[in-house]
Amino acid sequence: MPRVLVPLAQGCEELEAVTIVDLLRRAEIDVVTASLHDGPVTASRGTVLLADTALDAVLDEDFEMIVLPGGLPGAKHLEADQRLLAMLRRQRSAGRYAAAICAAPQVLARAGLLDEKTATSYPGSVNAAEYPRVNFVDRPVVVDGLIVTSRGPGTAMDFALRLIELLRGRERRDQVERALVRAT
Template identity: 35%
Template sequence: MAKVYEFLANGFEEIEGLAPVDILRRGGVDIKTVSITGTEWVETSHGITIKADLKFEDIQSFEDADMLLLPGGMPGSSHLNEHEGVRQALIAQHKAGKRIGAICAAPMILASTGILDGKKATCYPGFEQYFSDSTEYTATLFQEDGNVITGEGPAATLPYAYKILSYFAGDGITGELQKGMMYTHLMESK
């Protein structure tokens, strides 16, 4: 079974943090939320308090991760960017050629670690200012480039999360889940 960790900091965007967890768990992926607050409790950008599965300090290594995820939101993305343990985990994940995902403001973290250098990426409009000159800002709903997927913002969360699920569960299971969650109906009504 695939193993995914999602880092959570105070001030993360609720939908970007929780919808991928919901979708991946429904699809059979072992995803754990990891608080960087020093406790299991994390407050979202809109004042909702949630309990993470794990505290960052309780994990010896993220070497078993098939993917690391970063939700956006402010100041959550800034807090994640300031956490040296998160930064080192992302760098190690990237060097190992394993998957990384970041949405909304969080791609700035990948940019600051050099992970987006030479890649195509998207983010919440305005956060592309953190990209290096070698990163191509696409302004698309989500962008895949090699082992990295980035998402634009809250509205991108569902297609971004379904794409991530497809990496681990395949298109068949992902498509069935989209049907069951009425996502295909939403897309047909456009």
């Protein structure tokens, strides 16, 4: 079973965090949520989230994918966390996936994971001039090699479904999507 880390920071976007965790777990993916600090995480709209563990407890563990929810100031807290940046760089060196949505692609850019990649993010959340080696585009979800990025809360479900497809295949993604009874 694939194993995925979803780091949770104070001020994260709850719609993105919960959608990612929920859909991946529906696909029978082992999702570990880890807070940057001990205790509950208060998301950007006041929802209180309880992580499975603290980031310190999983620093040396391997994950097939690390997925960063966005939101502000959550993405700024992720970007400032040197432990997480080191984990993301190790993820790249090991040839494993890293994914981010909304303002969180800034974290991947800061870690150097977006160099020579095509990516997307929430409009205006990443200063493209700071990252001239990144091709930023206006698309809901972008997959470039082992990097997956998405625009924001409105694309969270498409983002999570694409992650399922990458980790478990198209058939599993379609099963999860059918059970959601999404409008066509």
